[in-house]
Amino acid sequence: MGIYGLTRENIQNSLDGKLLDNDDPVVLTVKTGTIHQDYIPGIKEIKQRITSLQGRNSYTKETITHMVNKMDLEEVAYISFEDSNTRGLTGARNGQSDSKEDTWAIYAYNKGVHFEEEDEAVETSRGGSHGVGKIASNAASDLHIMFFANCDKKGNQHLGGTVQLVEHKYNNQAYRSTGYFADIKSIGANKTKFYPFENRFHEVFEKKTRGLKIIIPYLREQYNDESDIIKSICDSFFISILENRLVVNVNDKVINRETIKDFVSDEKYYIQDIAEIKHEFTPLYIDTFLNVAPIPLTISDMENDYHFKLYFRYDEAIPKGRVAIVRTIGMKIEDKKVNNNVNKPFNAVLVAEKAEDGYLKSLENESHTQLAFDHIKDVRLQKNAKRFINSLSKEIAKIIEEAIKKNNKTDGMMDTKDILYLVENQFKQDLADAVATVKINKGKSLVKVTTDIPKKKKKNKPNDKEKPEKPRKKVKRVKPRSGNEGTNGDEERLKRYSAHPDIVERLLIGNKEVVQFDFNDSKEINGEKSCNISLSIIDGMGVEYKDEFKIKDNYNTVIDGTSGKQCKIENNLIKNIAINNGIAQLKLEPKPNFNKALKFVYYVEV
Incomplete structure (x- = not known):
């Protein structure tokens, strides 16, 4: 989720850590800027580890190459999240600890674990308990590193951090992927324990008031956008801000219950129409x-x-x-x-x-x-x-x-028999002429099928002259929409034509659906061995909604009726359906939430 996920996780953590006996809002200060790499704690050790990494697949190779390219930057972008009117972490001086009271140990050295409040109501209202959690901050760094500075109730200031690399060997010793910024102390024969460092580092890493501060150096470029940061805060926490439970400062901009309306009313951030x-x-x-x-x-x-x-x-x-x-x-x-x-x-x-x-x-x-x-x-x-x-x-x-x-009331009574007749026939006419049930590409006309609709007889007037009836267009060219290229980049842009619904037969029985396409009267598809098919929803007035229906969200399986094989679905397109003797057939299994009342327009690519 990019910067949206990062801000959500860190603001949520700050709200979870609110002082329980204080009615003041949680105040979060978000800062972006640059820092010289020499001021980043432990950066030399991290670089040594990165140079020893070996990729075992294309993903890890790409990731390592990206890290190597970024680690020698002298001026490094960073973002920090510093909260106040919060409790901060407790028990840092105890280092690694099994005590549930020592929240430093839980936050610093345990993945997938969070501190539980003694008050059940407070614990229930917390934003977090499972999910991406702490590693969201690592994901925002090109080197996958993050730091957290803490100041507790007694004023003790400590700095910790983590790095997420890949499993590797260093000095002939195998290591896991997670590294901790910590001081290792011996506590007995062959036993060691992690302890945090006293925070005497660069001012970017300082936290002198009670609470927690997250610092992410080597900030990814796509995360470093102040407008997106402000929007993500307004989008996810507008009620907390409006109810004065949260105030956020983004560099020199303050988002609170008085100013949030100014941000959402600004065209720089949101569409106003x-x-x-x-x-x-x-x-x-x-x-x-x-x-x-x-x-x-x-x-x-x-x-x-x-x-x-x-x-x-x-x-x-x-x-x-x-x-x-x-x-x-x-x-x-x-x-x-x-x-x-x-x-x-x-x-x-x-x-x-x-x-x-x-x-x-x-x-x-x-x-x-x-x-x-x-x-x-x-x-x-x-x-x-x-x-x-x-x-x-x-x-x-x-x-x-x-x-x-x-809001759409009807008044009075009216005789609707003539209106219903006209509306029904006009709808059939519009549907046949303007909204196709089947459309194909290659820029050729479709099969010419009859679309005769009975017309209401017109009474002859004495002076009426008989006029020759104009031939109706049985196939109508429609303007192609963007994105209708074939699956092969070398194929020409699709030219769209509409055809009568008689080409398609659709049958729903219980939780099964069968759709059959008869192309025998179509010279354009005659001789083709396979085709691709996509679907769009059409409403009762003939309006098509091209992007509303997602095949994977509505069907468990899609089977080729000719071959019996499961069809591949890619980019909302059912691919490589066999055509046998001019017939293509699909057997589909709708999901439980499938709306059986939906009507479709079908697109055929050959």
């Missing part, structure tokens, strides 16, 4: 959260009821509907897409009550960016989590439907 907001929804979320009264929402799984506050806004100007799922800590988990409602004009913020926060926490994926159930190992709990997530979509969908009905 509501009709163009299709990917970044923070300006809408903040407007919704501040100006709409919350409504209570209850979501049930197979065992329990969970209670939330939903801030919901219906606005015809909004092109994409999303729901911000927010934890009690004030961190947004995801921009949730509600099934079958992604293009509805609404915006919403769902905030967990304290009692429900623990369950939401258990559903977070490893990067804390989505509610999921795949990571849950217990079958019963996984099934329950799946039920909860599906119920969440269903309940919000009901609210969306009610809002649409409320």
